[in-house]
């Protein structure tokens with residue numbers, strides 16, 4: 001058989017096409033399938049054609065018992081008449097059934113997989129829009145499982161539901177055809193129906209919460225696995241494999257229990273749903289057999305009737321399956337909608353403008369801020385946490401370089417995140433050249449403010465693309481210049497493929513210091529007007545750092561800069577130092593002033609390693625060859 005006309009379309013041909021991706025309906029009171037309406041509507045034609053093909057396949061199937069019955073009756077009554085016409089009809093029906101079954105299955109599965117793809121894209125686009133606060137509170141395992149198994153179970157339902165609807169129609173038609181043969185026998189067949197219905201209802205009620213539990217426990221397992229893979233260095237360093245295996249074990253046992261319980265519920269109900277019609281078969285044979293003996297029913301009719309009852313088994317089986325798939329899809333869709341219904345906490349306000357050009361005067365006026373703690377899914381509820389910044393005031397003059405010093409956890413990084421508007425202030429305001437950051441477009445703000453953090457993230461692509469991240473138009477010369485300024489050029493040239501070396505997953509094949517230098521190179525290339533270095537050189541050798549500082553001084557001229565640091569060599573870059581403690585500025589001045597007059601400042605610097613918490617990057621730096629801590 002040639003698949004020429006019907007092979008799945010080559011995916012590469014549709015990549016790059018920008019079909020508008022429809023979203024789900026926003027109204028949460030609608031049923032889950034209704035909310036999916038706009039997505040399904042894009043496949044209306046395919047769906048209609050597939051259902052039409054399924055109906056034809058079903059009608060063809062239903063004609064078979066009737067033809068067989070008629071053939072037998074004719075064979076019995078007129079023994080010398082040819083049976084070939086019946087054989088020909090049966091063959092034609094079989095061929096038609098094959099063709100149309102192929103057509104509807106191809107159509108429906110194709111539609112379901114397309115919807116799956118659309119939903120995954122929707123989810124991914126939406127995740128891209130969500131704010132930091134969402135990712136703070138939702139574990140990545142939860143997101144991964146929603147993007148995989150939950151979307152998959154919705155997909156399965158979409159492929160099966162139309163088939164089952166058609167099966168249900170075939171059920172009705174078969175009953176009508178059966179009634180035409182014998183009403184009393186049809187009535188006997190039906191005795192099982194109410195019982196099937198009641199058992200089905202019970203199963204439906206049990207399955208919905210169970211499916212939810214199974215899916216959320218799958219997410220728990222995914223979370224443990226995700227943490228272990230991402231944190232494998234820490235796990236091994238602390239010889240904690242056993243402990244981690246135990247916690248995976250606990251999650252797995254919980255999942256096993258939920259799965260077993262689900263299958264128990266299924267096993268306890270489906271035999272009733274599937275086998276009750278078979279009891280009817282026995283009754284029909286008994287009563288129908290007597291009728292044939294009495295001569296009130298022909299043998300052909302009895303055989304047709306039996307074939308119909310056997311045909312009915314499939315729809316009955318499917319009812320059970322539909323109930324299970326339907327409940328699972330509903331639970332999964334709800335979990336998926338939970339993410340899609342999240343609105344980003346930080347959005348461009350309706351009249352947002354691009355940051356007007358200015359000198360780069362930054363003001364924090366009475367800023368207060370607390371991290372939110374709500375969660376989604378079945379994780380712990382919300383608790384109130386203490387404010388991180390409280391009535392925080394700070395003015396950064398245009399072109400100034402200010403060092404922010406403070407103990408670990410006082411909120412130094414929070415200050416930089418608020419300036420980037422990763423989070424919105426709770427009260428007070430942050431302005432750049434007089435514009436409240438909340439009145440600006442996020443893109444213009446983030447183009448003008450450049451941030452290097454202590455744990456820079458590199459993508460699994462070439463070093464070149466990592467340096468030019470967000471600036472794809474940069475030339476190779478510009479990239480190289482930036483790398484030289486960040487003292488990264490030499491080590492990059494030592495790598496196997498130089499600038500075209502692909503960074504390993506999460507940048508693990510580069511040391512912490514090397515990754516920091518690549519992140520600093522990004523800033524040398526981007527040259528933003530406002531710069532924030534958040535412990536950006538913490539993993540870089542002091543000697544290398546000095547060389548970077550020389551280049552930085554040229555870059556920083558005329559740009560407003562915040563340097564969060566605890567190393568004296570880094571603080572020395574700044575014109576003035578701000579000491580923060582308990583969420584507010586407690587002292588401001590030059591380094592030497594503060595050393596003399598503020599004991600807390602000297603203390604904070606003396607306990608400089610206080611800022612070296614064992615974060616992933618730091619731990620990694622400890623274990624890499626030139627971490628330079």
Ligand SMILES: Nc1ncnc2c1ncn2[C@@H]1O[C@H](COP(=O)(O)OP(=O)(O)O)[C@@H](O)[C@H]1O
Nearest residue numbers: 136371388406407408409410411412413414415
């Ligand atoms: N995303 C977050 N969600 C909740 N709490 C956070 C988050 N980030 C930081 N914190 C908490 O806020 C406080 C200040 O954090 P941070 O600004 O990173 O401190 P610093 O940079 O001064 O070490 C810390 O107590 C920290 O635990």
Ligand SMILES: [Mg+2]
Nearest residue numbers: 412413414534
């Ligand atoms: Mg910090």
